[in-house]
Amino acid sequence: xxxxxxxxxxxxxxxxxxxxxxxxxxxxxxxxxxxxxxxxxxxxxxxxxxxxxxxxxxxxxxxxxxxxxxxxxxxxxxxxxxxxxxxxxxxxxxxxxxxxxxxxxxxxxxxxxxxxxxxxxxxxxxxxxxxxxxxxxxxxxxxxxxxxxxxxxxxxxxxxxxxxxxxxxxxxxxxxxxxxxxxxxxxxxxxxxxxxxxxxxxxxxxxxxxxxxxxxxxxxxxxxxxxxxxxxxxxxxxxxxxxxxxxxxxxxxxxxxxxxxxxxxxxxxx
Numbered sequence: 001x002x003x004x005x006x007x008x009x010x011x012x013x014x015x016x017x018x019x020x021x022x023x024x025x026x027x028x029x030x031x032x033x034x035x036x037x038x039x040x041x042x043x044x045x046x047x048x049x050x051x052x053x054x055x056x057x058x059x060x061x062x063x064x065x066x067x068x069x070x071x072x073x074x075x076x077x078x079x080x081x082x083x084x085x086x087x088x089x090x091x092x093x094x095x096x097x098x099x100x101x102x103x104x105x106x107x108x109x110x111x112x113x114x115x116x117x118x119x120x121x122x123x124x125x126x127x128x129x130x131x132x133x134x135x136x137x138x139x140x141x142x143x144x145x146x147x148x149x150x151x152x153x154x155x156x157x158x159x160x161x162x163x164x165x166x167x168x169x170x171x172x173x174x175x176x177x178x179x180x181x182x183x184x185x186x187x188x189x190x191x192x193x194x195x196x197x198x199x200x201x202x203x204x205x206x207x208x209x210x211x212x213x214x215x216x217x218x219x220x221x222x223x224x225x226x227x228x229x230x231x232x233x234x235x236x237x238x239x240x241x242x243x244x245x246x247x248x249x250x251x252x253x254x255x256x257x258x259x260x261x262x263x264x265x266x267x268x269x270x
């Protein structure tokens with residue numbers, strides 16, 4: 001039985017080694033391999049196109065086929081969902097061929113691949129900053145590109161993501177309140193984080209939420225202050241209330257904001 005299994009295994013391996021695709025990989029006819037790789041790419045068989053192209057970009061170096069082979073290889077990884085590898089090959093393309101036929105597409109897709117790879121707002125956003133930089137460079141190099149609007153929308157999406165991360169961080173500081181206060185003022189950390197987000201992204205859709213969070217934190221910081229700082233901090237909360245109300249006079253948080261104002265002005269006027 002074991003002998004039969006071994007014979008079958010050898011037969012399968014032999015047949016696989018003699019398959020048309022494996023023969024294609026070993027072929028010395030480079031133009032034939034090149035045309036086959038393009039055909040596989042056009043029919044969506046990226047897992048077959050990529051190994052052929054990876055072999056060809058080395059042997060085609062300095063020929064008319066090298067440039068397109070490298071770009072198609074990057075597109076194979078992009079279409080397959082391997083966004084990090086795709087971005088690396090797109091960067092390789094526009095570095096080697098800064099004025100190449102596909103330079104505009106390579107810069108655009110490099111940024112788009114990184115954009116598709118960004119993490120949820122709760123996680124580290126290092127990749128988001130890299131994607132933003134890549135798309136900003138694309139727009140600088142090709143300001144009239146037909147892909148500019150799509151690139152701009154991706155930038156807006158990533159800015160919203162970074163604001164959301166800052167908002168979640170500020171909210172966490174607020175919720176921590178006096179917990180582990182010996183390590184720092186959590187309310188102050190909330191205020192600084194939220195204000196920095198508002199400064200960096202003044203037109204964010206989370207502006208109202210960030211501003212009410214600042215008001216909450218300023219009120220709570222005044223409430224828990226030592227006596228010699230209490231009055232000044234309540235005044236600061238009153239000023240913050242006016243700023244909030246002026247900007248969002250019909251806010252869903254207005255009743256809450258007025259509560260902080262009433263309590264604060266009472267202490268200030270005592």
